Amino acid sequence: MQVKPHLYPFCAVVGQERAQKALLLHAVNPGLKGVLLAGPPGTAKSTLIHGVTELLPELNVINIPLNVDEERLWGDWDMAAAVRSGKRTFVPGLLAAADGHIVTVDNAHIMPERLMKAVLTAGDNVAGEPAHGHVRKSSERRSGLDSAAFCLFAAMSPDDRKPLPAMFDRCGLYVRLETSADLAERTEIASRLLAFEQDPESFRLAYESETKELRARIAAARTRLPAVHIDGELLRLAAEIAEEAGCLGHRADILLIEAVRTITAWEGLSETTQEHLQEAAGFVLPHRMRAASQPEVSRGKSPGDLPDQEQTKHDSNGDHPSPGSHRDKESQRESQAEGENNATNGEQVDRSQFASPAQLGGDHNGEADSRQSLSSEARAVVEAVGREIAVQPFVFTSPHPMKQAQTGKRNQASVGTVNGRYVRAAMPRGPLRDIAFDATLRMAAPFQRIRKQQSSSYNTNLKLWIEPSDVRVKVRENKTGTALLFVVDASGSMNANKRMKAVKGAVLSLLRDAYRQRDHVGLIAFRDQQAELLLGLTRSVELAERKLRTLPAGGKTPLGIGLEKGLMAIRPLLNRRSGLIPAMIVMTDGKANVSAEAAGDPWQESLQAAQRIAAAGIRTLVIDTEDGVVRFGYARKLAEAMQARYYRLEQLEAGSIERAVRTLI
Amino acid sequence: MEGKADVYPFAAIVGQDLMRKGLLLNLVNRKLGGILIRGEKGTAKSTAVRAIADLMPELSVVNLPVYATEDRVVGTLDIEHAIREGEKKFEPGLLAKAHGHILYVDEINLLDDAIVDALLDAAAMGVNTVEREGVSYSHPSRFILIGTMNPEEGELRPQLLDRFALSVEVNGERDVESRMEVIRRRLAFEADPDEFRRRYEPQQLELRERIERARQLLEQIKPSEELLKWTAAVGIRLKVDGHRADIMLMKTAMAMAAFQGRTQIVADDMVEAAMMVMPHRMRKRPFEEGAYDHETIRELLGDLLSEVTHAS
Numbered sequence: 001m002q003v004k005p006h007l008y009p010f011c012a013v014v015g016q017e018r019a020q021k022a023l024l025l026h027a028v029n030p031g032l033k034g035v036l037l038a039g040p041p042g043t044a045k046s047t048l049i050h051g052v053t054e055l056l057p058e059l060n061v062i063n064i065p066l067n068v069d070e071e072r073l074w075g076d077w078d079m080a081a082a083v084r085s086g087k088r089t090f091v092p093g094l095l096a097a098a099d100g101h102i103v104t105v106d107n108a109h110i111m112p113e114r115l116m117k118a119v120l121t122a123g124d125n126v127a128g129e130p131a132h133g134h135v136r137k138s139s140e141r142r143s144g145l146d147s148a149a150f151c152l153f154a155a156m157s158p159d160d161r162k163p164l165p166a167m168f169d170r171c172g173l174y175v176r177l178e179t180s181a182d183l184a185e186r187t188e189i190a191s192r193l194l195a196f197e198q199d200p201e202s203f204r205l206a207y208e209s210e211t212k213e214l215r216a217r218i219a220a221a222r223t224r225l226p227a228v229h230i231d232g233e234l235l236r237l238a239a240e241i242a243e244e245a246g247c248l249g250h251r252a253d254i255l256l257i258e259a260v261r262t263i264t265a266w267e268g269l270s271e272t273t274q275e276h277l278q279e280a281a282g283f284v285l286p287h288r289m290r291a292a293s294q295p296e297v298s299r300g301k302s303p304g305d306l307p308d309q310e311q312t313k314h315d316s317n318g319d320h321p322s323p324g325s326h327r328d329k330e331s332q333r334e335s336q337a338e339g340e341n342n343a344t345n346g347e348q349v350d351r352s353q354f355a356s357p358a359q360l361g362g363d364h365n366g367e368a369d370s371r372q373s374l375s376s377e378a379r380a381v382v383e384a385v386g387r388e389i390a391v392q393p394f395v396f397t398s399p400h401p402m403k404q405a406q407t408g409k410r411n412q413a414s415v416g417t418v419n420g421r422y423v424r425a426a427m428p429r430g431p432l433r434d435i436a437f438d439a440t441l442r443m444a445a446p447f448q449r450i451r452k453q454q455s456s457s458y459n460t461n462l463k464l465w466i467e468p469s470d471v472r473v474k475v476r477e478n479k480t481g482t483a484l485l486f487v488v489d490a491s492g493s494m495n496a497n498k499r500m501k502a503v504k505g506a507v508l509s510l511l512r513d514a515y516r517q518r519d520h521v522g523l524i525a526f527r528d529q530q531a532e533l534l535l536g537l538t539r540s541v542e543l544a545e546r547k548l549r550t551l552p553a554g555g556k557t558p559l560g561i562g563l564e565k566g567l568m569a570i571r572p573l574l575n576r577r578s579g580l581i582p583a584m585i586v587m588t589d590g591k592a593n594v595s596a597e598a599a600g601d602p603w604q605e606s607l608q609a610a611q612r613i614a615a616a617g618i619r620t621l622v623i624d625t626e627d628g629v630v631r632f633g634y635a636r637k638l639a640e641a642m643q644a645r646y647y648r649l650e651q652l653e654a655g656s657i658e659r660a661v662r663t664l665i
Numbered sequence: 666m667e668g669k670a671d672v673y674p675f676a677a678i679v680g681q682d683l684m685r686k687g688l689l690l691n692l693v694n695r696k697l698g699g700i701l702i703r704g705e706k707g708t709a710k711s712t713a714v715r716a717i718a719d720l721m722p723e724l725s726v727v728n729l730p731v732y733a734t735e736d737r738v739v740g741t742l743d744i745e746h747a748i749r750e751g752e753k754k755f756e757p758g759l760l761a762k763a764h765g766h767i768l769y770v771d772e773i774n775l776l777d778d779a780i781v782d783a784l785l786d787a788a789a790m791g792v793n794t795v796e797r798e799g800v801s802y803s804h805p806s807r808f809i810l811i812g813t814m815n816p817e818e819g820e821l822r823p824q825l826l827d828r829f830a831l832s833v834e835v836n837g838e839r840d841v842e843s844r845m846e847v848i849r850r851r852l853a854f855e856a857d858p859d860e861f862r863r864r865y866e867p868q869q870l871e872l873r874e875r876i877e878r879a880r881q882l883l884e885q886i887k888p889s890e891e892l893l894k895w896t897a898a899v900g901i902r903l904k905v906d907g908h909r910a911d912i913m914l915m916k917t918a919m920a921m922a923a924f925q926g927r928t929q930i931v932a933d934d935m936v937e938a939a940m941m942v943m944p945h946r947m948r949k950r951p952f953e954e955g956a957y958d959h960e961t962i963r964e965l966l967g968d969l970l971s972e973v974t975h976a977s
Contacts, residue, residue: 041827042907046789063803065794066786067739072796094796106789110782155789157824179900179907186897187890190911194888197696197916421735421779422797437744438798463750540819 006200009207010051011214012192013044015185019175021266022283023052024214026151028221029262032172032255034120034152036108036287039177044189045155049104052153055215059151060101062094064119066111070424073118077442095122099148109156112423112477113167120170122148169288172255176286217266225265230257234272240378241281245289245385255284278381285385425472432471439472483520483537483573483580484510486544487566489588489625490527491557499625500553502649503587506623507548510585511541520580522569523547526562528555529594533569537580559592559638560605567613574616583619586644589626590634603634610641620644673854675716676868677861678709679847680840683833686924687941688717689872690831691809692724693879693920698830698913699810701773701821701945708835709847710813714769720873727763727808729770735779739787742798755802760784760793763808773812774821781825784810788828827906830913832945879923886919886928892935898969899939903962905946914942936970 013020019037026032037045053061064073075093094103095118108116154171168174180186196203230238235257242252259280264272425439444466451465486507494500511521521544522537534547566584573582592602613620622644624635639646678685687700702710718726729738740758747753759768760783770776776784787793793806810829814821826832838844854861893915900911917938922930940959947962963970 040906041824042909044908050790063790063792063794065739065796066782067735067795067797069797071799072801076799078799091799094801107782107786110778110785179905181901183894183897183901186900186908186911187893189908190896190915191888191890191893193908193912194893194915198884421782436798437747438742438800441747442799464747538819540817542820543817 006204007050007054008047008193008196008200009204009211010048010055011210012196012203012207013048013051014189014192015180015182016044016048016177018282019045019048019177020052021279022173022175023048023153024055024218025259025262025266025283026153026173027052027056027218028266029225029258030149030151031258032262034154034171035173035175036168036171037153037155037175037177038158040179041157043177043179045157045177046106049106049153049155053102053104054211055218056102056151057215060097061104062098062101062150063104063106064094064111066107067421068094068111068115069422070115070118071439073115077445095119095148098122098150100150102151102153105152105154107156108154108168109158112421115423117167117170119152120167122150169251171287173259173283174287175283220268221262221265224268224270225261228261228264228270228272230261230272234260234274234277237274237277237378237381240375241277241285241381244375244378244382245281245285247285247288252284252288256280259284274377278384281381281385285382289382289385421477422474423477424475426475428471428473432473434474434476436472436474440466440470443472444470483522483570483582485522485524485537485566485570485582485584486510486548487524487526487531487562487584487586487588488548488551489557489559489562489586490525490551490553492527492554493557493589493591494553494625499589499627499649500551503623503625504548504551506649507585507587508545511545511548524562524565524569525551526558526565527553529558529561531558531562531565533565537569537573556594557588557592558594558596558602559588559590560600560602560609561594561596562586562588563606563609563613564596567609567616567618570618571616574618581619583621584613585621585623586638586642587623587625587649588635588638589624590636590638591626591632592634606638607641610638610644614641614643622646624648671858672715672719672862673712673851674862674865674869675713675720676865676872677850677854678713678716679850680838680843681709681713681835683941684710684713684835687831687833688713688811689876689924690917690920691811692717692721692876693924694883694916695809696807697809697916697920698828699812701826701829701832702811702813702835703816703832703945704813704835705815705817705837708837710835711771714767714811714813718767720869721876724766724809726767726769727759729759729763729768729776729780731770731772731775731777733759733777733780735777735783738780738783739793739797740795740800740802742800753799755795755800757804758793760787760806760808761804764804764806766808768808768810770810770812772814772818773825774814774816774819781822785824785828823906826945827909829945830917831941833941875924875926878926879920882926882928883919883923886922886930888915888919888930892918892930895935895969895972898972899943899966902969903943903947903965905943910942910946914938917942932970939966 010020010023022035022037026035035049037048039045050061053059071093073093073095075091075096078089078091103119105111105116105119111119152171156168180189192203238256238260239253242250242256245252247253256277260272260276263276263279264270267276422436425436428435441464444464447467447470448465451467488503488507490500494503519541520537521535521541522533523535523544524531524533526532534551535544538544563586566586570582570584573580590606592606595602595605597605620639620642622635622639622642624639624646626632626635626648636646638644675685684700684702687702691697691700702713704710715726718724736758738759740761741756743754743756746756783793787806788810791805791807792803794803795801812821812829820826838847850861893911896911896914896918899914900908903910914935915938918930918934921934921938922928925934940962943962944958
C-alpha cells in the first residue's frame, strides 16, 4: 500500500525562487544529478521536493525513508517467491526501481551515511568511475542493472548536526534556503498555508492552471535542451571557474555546462549568456568549493600551461559538447574526449584521460591576455557565489591508532546492540541476539522444497523450515556521540592575569561545538586539596555552561588528583557499550603542587596519572594555560605523557573562541 | 465514560493552567501541531495527557516508550505471518497506531536518535514510509504529538523542537492551598476512583461540549490580513527559524478564540498564543543567559503588543 498525501502546489510556494528554479532545472535535465535543498526547519524544503514531483506526472516517485535498509535499497531475493517455487527470484531494490524516475529524500542529513552515499552515487557507474565497494556488490546482485539514473530531490537541515558532509558534493545543484525576513512575504506564506490547510482541494484548484503551465514549460525545455550548444569561450570559462573554485575532478565543470544549457533551455533561448553561467555557478559551486587554505595535490594542470597545438586542436570539439540522451552524458563526453585525443595525438593518450573540459573547450585565439581576462572573470563569478562555511571541529588523537580508525566515524555499525537503526543483516557471531527475521527467512526460502521432502525429521505442521545456518542477525548503526569531559584547573595560578576568564571562554566555545554535535559533556574542577565532579556526563550542555559560569578559582593545584578523577569518570564509558566515545579535555598550566599522598611528589604523581590515562586509550587534549615571559612548559610534558593533542590557550583564542570570550564572559 | 475507570478526570486537575490550555487547544484543532511539556517530575504531566484522551473518547493515547526500537515505531515484517504462511506482511508500528490519535512520548529528550529520526521523517509529509526487511509500505501518519521532558536531563534536537506547535513549562504548585488541594483530590481519587469520577462527570461533560462547540466555531474563523502581518512581524522580531512559527501562532490564536466561544480573534488571543508558540523556538542559541520567559518575550515584542490591539 502506498499513500499520496494532498500536496501543497509547487508554484504556490512563496519566496523560495532559487530553490524552485533549481528543482525545475533538474526536472528538465536529469543529468544534473540531484538537487539538495538545505535550510532551517520550516522553510518549505519538503513541500518543494514533493511538490516538484507533481510537475512530472509521467514519472514514478520513490520516497526513500530514513528507515531504509540495504536490502531494500539494492534489491534482494524474494523470500515469498522462493518458498512457493523453490527458486531464487530477485526483487529489484528501490534504486533499480527508480531508474528513469524520481527519488525524494526528506532528511538527507540524518540518513545513515553509507546509504545516503549509495543513493547519491547510484548513477555514477555510468561514468566509468571506479565502482564503490557497495556499488559493485550491489551490481552483482542487481541482475543486469549497472546503474540507475534518476532525478534526485533531497532536503536537509544542516545545522542540526554536522554542517555539510563532503559526500553531498555528489549532488548536482545546491540551494540554501533562508527564513524570509520580509514582512509582506511572510504574511503571504502564512496566509496561503492556512488557506491550504482549511481547504486543500480548492486551494489546489486555484493553482491548477499555473501548475499546468509549469508542466508545459518543463516539457518544452526538455525538447529544446539537446539543441542548446555552448560556445568554446563559455566552456573555457566554466572550466576556469571550476578551477578557481578549487573543485576536484571534472564534475563541477560538466555540471556547470549542463546547468547553463538547462537554464538556457528553460528560458526558451538557444544561445547562452554569461548571466546564465553566473546563475549556474550559484547552484553548482557552493557545496563543492574547497577552502583556499586546503592543499590541492591532485589538481590537474592549469589551462595556462597547455601547449598551443593542443588548444587549437580542440577548437572545433569545444563547440559541440555532445548533448545526447539525458543520462550517460558524462561518460559520453569523457569517451569522446578520449577518442579525439587518440585520433589526433597518440602520445597524449595517457594524459588525455585527465584532460579537463578546459582542454576540450580550448581558447579560440590562445592569447595570453585573453586568458588573463577570462581568469579574472572566473574569479569574479566564484567570488559572487561564496562558499558554504565549514565549521572546523576539534580533532582528538587517540593513543591507539587502530582504535581511532574505528571510532573516528560518528556513524558506527555494530552487531549485538539493539539500539540504533537496522541497516543490514549479517552472519551471527557469538550468542544469538537481535535476529534479522527477514534475512533469515530469505536464506531459508530456497531450501523449503528440499526440506519439506525430507520432512520426516521435521515437524510436518510447520510451514517453514529454518535451520541454524539460515539465521542472520541485525547489524545496527548507532549514531555515536562524543562524551567530552572537561578537567579544569581552578587553582590560584589561574586567577592571575584573568587566565580563568580566558579558560572559561575556551571551554564555552568548546561547549558550543559540543552542543552542535549533540555530545555529552561533563565537568571536573580541581583546586586547593581536591577535585570535584561538578557535572556528570550529561547531554545538557546548558547545565555545564551554568556550572562553569559559577566556578570559583583559587588555592593550590592538585593536578594529579584532578586527572585521576577524570579517569574515574570516563572509565565506565570505555567498558560499557555506551555508544559514546569519551574524550578528556584538560585545561591547566601543569604547575602541580598538591599530591594525593602526604609525602608524594605532585608532579610525578600527575605524570603517572597522565600515563594511566594514555594506557586506558582515552583521547585527550591538553590546553596549556601558562602565561607570561618565563614559561616552564609543564603542560606540554603532561600532554606528552598523556599522548594528548596539545594546544596553547592563545592558539585557540585566535579564532572563534576569542569572540566567544568577549561575548559570553 | 466507560472503560477508563482508572483515569483521573481532566476537570479535576488543579492549577497548571498553561499546560491544560495547551492540551485543550490541541483538541480544538487536532492539526495544531502538538505540545511539549517541560518540567520537573511529579507535576501531573502524564496524568494530564491520559486525562485528555479520557475526555475525548474517540481519541486514544499511543504511548511511545523511550526504549522502543525503530521496528516497533515504524513497523516491520510480520514474523508470525511469514513463518506460518510463508509470505510477507507488514506489521504496523506505533506510527500507524497513532494515526488520528495522540502519540505520547514521555521523556522525549531521552529518545534514541533513530526514533527521533523516524518521527521527523513521518512528520515531514504526514506519511510513514517503510522500506526495510523486504517490506515496502507507506501509510498516513498524522497524530497529535505530546512530549514531556525534564530539561535538566538534556535538550531536544532543534529540528524536533520545531515540530511542536506549543511548549509550556510546568512547575510544582507553589501555593500551599493549591498544593493541599492537589493532595486532597489525589487521595479522594485513589480511595474511590468511581465515586471521584462521578463527582466530576458534569464538569467533564461541560468541557467536552465546550471543545465540540469550539471545533465548530473554528471553521468560521478567518484570520485577517492585519493579524497575519502581526504574526509575521513577531516571527521576524524574534528571529525564529523558518515560517512554521508564524503559522502555528496564527492557528493557536484561532483555536484560542474558538475555545473562548468567539469567532473573532482578540489581541489577548494573539499574545497568549505567542507565549506558547515562541519560547521553544528561540532556544537554539544555548548560551544566552536565561531561557526566553514570558517577560523577555514581552520586552522583545514591545510596541508590537500594542499594535496587535489595533490589528484585531
